[in-house]
Amino acid sequence: MTGISIAARCAMAGAMFLMPVTGASAEEAFKTFKQLSSTSKMPKLSAFSATGGGLATAAAKDVAFRAKLVNSEEMLKEGLTWRVFSPISGEDGKLPLVASAEGGDASFQLLPGDYFVNVAFGRAGVTKKLTVPADGEVEPQVLVLDAGGVVLDAVSGSDAPVPASRLRFSIYSSEVREDGERGLVMADVRPDTIVRLNAGTYHVVSEYGDVNAVVRADIQVEAGKLLEATLQHRAAEITLKLVSQPGGEAIADTAWSVLTAAGDIVNESVSAFSTMVLAEGDYLAIARNKDRIYQRAFSVKAAENVDVEVLMKEQPADMGLLNDTELRN
Incomplete structure (x- = not known):
């Protein structure tokens, strides 16, 4: 040949x-x-x-x-x-x-x-x-x-x-x-x-x-x-963790939802570490633990595999994201 x-x-x-x-x-x-x-x-x-x-x-x-x-x-x-x-x-x-x-x-x-x-x-x-x-x-x-x-x-x-x-x-x-x-x-x-x-x-x-x-x-x-x-x-592997402080231990029994910038849900899971591959773009990570909801916006860049930490703290009102009532709905 x-x-x-x-x-x-x-x-x-x-x-x-x-x-x-x-x-x-x-x-x-x-x-x-x-x-x-x-x-x-x-x-x-x-x-x-x-x-x-x-x-x-x-x-x-x-x-x-x-x-x-x-x-x-x-x-x-x-x-x-x-x-x-x-x-x-x-x-x-x-x-x-x-x-x-x-x-x-x-x-x-x-x-x-x-x-x-x-x-x-x-x-x-x-x-x-x-x-x-x-x-x-x-x-x-x-x-x-x-x-x-x-x-x-x-x-x-x-x-x-x-x-x-x-x-x-x-x-x-x-x-x-x-x-x-x-x-x-x-x-x-x-x-x-x-x-x-x-x-x-x-x-x-x-x-x-x-x-x-x-x-x-x-x-x-x-x-x-x-x-x-x-x-x-154009994608990367992302691991989500809910922590009480930066670099802290991941909190178990956490329910995760990942939304696109347009508000579409792309992935849901329940675990201390939620690992997934996401296409390049902007996302919102939502963590639900013991009736409390936490969130963090993050971006994915091609071939940059990273851990995304969501802190267990009150979310400021000017984050421009979703409030607890909207998230529950």
């Missing part, structure tokens, strides 16, 4: 860096990554004929299947899932599965008749119609996958690493349906995981934490190439 040059369009507040993987390292990473459990040699599997009738007594024939990527002469050795279907729908309206196998090359014994053969490589796949004749041998079937790969990661600010445990991705189709939604291709993708996809444009959503740190970007997957895409968050 070769390197890539891709222009990506980033949406909303996020940005994205694209890094090509070139040379032998890209080929090795993309082709040998084991996304599915597999064996290097697949046994021959028997199957029934799709057409039946007068050919029911004909001898089954060995049919070999192989797959490769576009613009590559090397056959894929692992990570493939083969499925052979009858073209005649069953009572449930679905095509009956005749045979299946996982791994690299596959070989099936098929009776004369028509079949649909599908090979999947991760989320990429291709389907071919096959006719097994009553006379003569069947040539080895080679299916060509128009597929590539992508590895997703993210940073906060310019280059601050994001903990993998707090980061997840979802991949959607680029087209927007009539209902305004996009088709989900794959959810809960972990960072630094190779995802195999059909070549094309995809919409990626990156979530840092589980509150409001979300960025989006469009990426272009090219056949036979591995893309490394890094999305840029």
Whole structure:
């Protein structure tokens, strides 16, 4: 495989860096990554004929299947899932599965008749119609996958690493349906995981934490190439503490609410330490302890993880925030 040059369009507040993987390292990473459990040699599997009738007594024939990527002469050795279907729908309206196998090359014994053969490589796949004749041998079937790969990661600010445990991705189709939604291709993708996809444009959503740190970007997957895409968050990890004095111990059994500058609640919890990831912006922290309510305004800056202390003291009337009655309501 070769390197890539891709222009990506980033949406909303996020940005994205694209890094090509070139040379032998890209080929090795993309082709040998084991996304599915597999064996290097697949046994021959028997199957029934799709057409039946007068050919029911004909001898089954060995049919070999192989797959490769576009613009590559090397056959894929692992990570493939083969499925052979009858073209005649069953009572449930679905095509009956005749045979299946996982791994690299596959070989099936098929009776004369028509079949649909599908090979999947991760989320990429291709389907071919096959006719097994009553006379003569069947040539080895080679299916060509128009597929590539992508590895997703993210940073906060310019280059601050994001903990993998707090980061997840979802991949959607680029087209927007009539209902305004996009088709989900794959959810809960972990960072630094190779995802195999059909070549094309995809919409990626990156979530840092589980509150409001979300960025989006469009990426272009090219056949036979591995893309490394890094999305840029503008967010930070914040820990809220209710204390009797600056630097004091956090007070237990405290109920927390975090509001945006517009007054929308973005997070609620009950704990001495309330830790969360928030997108860059201005917020109001509200602490409720033993029927008393305390509050503090604070700001979040990208990649600046900080503790925010809320003091247990009377709030001055000119703070311009919410009074106790408004907070309770």
